[in-house]
Amino acid sequence: MQRTFYEADHEAYRDTVREFLAREVEPHYQRWEDERLIDRSAWLAAGKAGIVGLAVPEAYGGAGVTDYRFRCVVAEEIARTGVTSFGAGMSLQDDVALPYLIDLGTEEQTQRWLPGMAAGELIGAIAMTEPGTGSDLQGVKTTAVRDGDDWILTGQKTFITNGIHADLVIVVARTDPSAGARGFSLLVVERGMPGFTRGRKLHKVGLAGQDTAELSFDQVRVPGSNLLGTEGKGFLHLMEHLPLERLSIAVASLTGARAAYEWTKHYVFERTAFGAPIGDLQNTRFALAEMLTEIEVTQSHLDRCVLALNAGELTAVDAAKAKWWASELEKRVVDRCVQLHGGYGYMMEYPIGRAYVDTRVHTIYGGTTEIMKEIIGRDIAAGMSAPA
Template sequence: MIERTLFREEHNIFRESVRRFVEREIVPFHAQWEKDGVVPRELWLKAGAEGLLCCTVPEEYGGLGLDYLFDVVVFEELWRAGASGPGFLIHTDLVASYILSFGTEEQKRTWLPRMVSGEAIGSLGMTEPHAGSDLKAIRTRATRDGDDYVISGQKVFISNGQLCDILVLATKTDSQAGAKGITLFLVEGDREGFRRGKNLEKLGMHAQDTSELFFDNVRVPATNLLGQEGRGFAHMMTKLAQERLAQAIRSALVTETIIGWTVDYTSERKAFGKTIADFQNTQFKLAELETEATVARVFTDKCIDLFMQGKLDPVEAAMAKMFTANLHCKAADECLQLFGGWGYMWEYPIARAYADARIIKIAGGSIEIMKTIIARRLFAHKHPIRTPAAAE
């Protein structure tokens, strides 16, 4: 694998620290958490104490004020270990980012220090039974009533839903205004009328709590409005590139990890008097996957670099997410095949990786939405190379 020049010595030292934490505090217990359907709150407090949560939050709000690569290291080390349970990405990369970008000074000082410490767990309430990728179709309503807003509606597929203490919630404040009628609110987990539904049983990611959430005339003060009323959709659009980049980072890392497992397994497992790795089919399959993984790594790291410079646009992020997500699922499928029957056993990491992989084509915007975004720019701005030369 090519050298990753983005990371400096301080990132590498931090990575070793994160890896030790994951091996000590997560790996031995993750199988039980998969049965429980949730990780314990104590893990969040331990992660906060180790400086693993919200690394980029400025020191004035209780954080370390580090660069984005420190968050990337945390996410990668979780995925390298197959630890899909801790919902640190939603908490750190999205909820804290929304509050930091659009929150008032009071909101930042109230929530960010508690999120950094792990005392308060964040969640993002966007998806509804009738609105997945089409966020403009949400029905959860927030109606102004004096100094308060009254919220009613339902959300579904909400990561950290069972544990969350603070929720960034997308609502409609004007049902006739389309995208301009969407407003974001911060909703505390103990508000009267807020109810958590069942912890949903999923194909994969069994240790991560994923819930239905219900809002029955939940009253919040107007000071809980996040950003500007009617600007919620615009606020969300500014975070889509970051969300899709995070998905690409996950897929690129997991693909590399799966290939590594498979090289090790096929080098030891024997059939017909030789190892599985001795067969040309195995060599060719893994050679193709390794090449594609290298391309994915170069492109993903380039997108990380662009993001850190404030130059990553939504189309590039969509390309990264689409390419790496497809490769992630392909690698999980083809590598499981090389494990044979053992690959289908839950005790083998490849089986869990296979189950966990499928959501990547849906979460953060479906693959079909990514294609639509890419095609829209492709046909709106034709590249000169693709324009046929004029006839002589």
């Protein structure tokens, strides 16, 4: 079945992305993985090439591209080349941090921050998770108390993507302890603010080059002008932006699954056992047939979700469905592909070995599979209780 999802402009952009990765990322990637940190120069190169900051309006130095299919092209090429640590940081910038600033930022804030983010000069992060909260956002203990026009921010965050490099951190803080879900606000903490410190660079199972950190805020004085969005509506702002974050993880998961399948398809027809390619064994062919079918069926659904996002119609429930299904599919496919590679699948010099550790987190971050199912289940229950 021919896929008609992309147009000529998307394929032309694919050539740009592919050339950029071959020139600026692939030659350095193993060193970044060994050093457990992507060079900041890669961000500058990405900004210059138009690989990051796509949705930043032209008035602030970006391309002003809101068609998410261009981001899908980036995800596909990153998966194909196996540079997933680089892709994770870029995705956090474009699919998580930037939308908050674009959608909620005042004119002063957007003029101050967006040009640098579009150029790759400023790196963003969002700090939701705390050591004791995990997926329970309403359990956030970080607090911000008014002091004149400023806020005094105190608390700790963990598992923060881009945490080491981040110049701007969107912090979820409790600003009114008595207001429940209406008591949260978003504050932008900038590099160098007194009391803002970074803890250890976390040593993850995979995504070695992507910096993930613990962050600490000890009586950080945040100017009132760094309040993002509306005071007390931080939780609402999070709920409005989580569908895009979850769809981006779904896209990364499916592109990862397809890349793993393609690597394995070629491998099994090159590798011989018992005098013939292992791709000629019925079990191998059945495995390939099953994986390809699941990938193509899921691709059809995700394409519809991306088009719904473009139209402003993607719901939180549909994003949750896409996220849990695609990430669990990727987990199954990658595991099966490792098996078909045999012993070589367990070697890190093979891309499938790296994928085995890099992609496992997709069922966890952005909301676990269990949380996604709970969101969907609540929606089903609400529909049953509604009057006919």
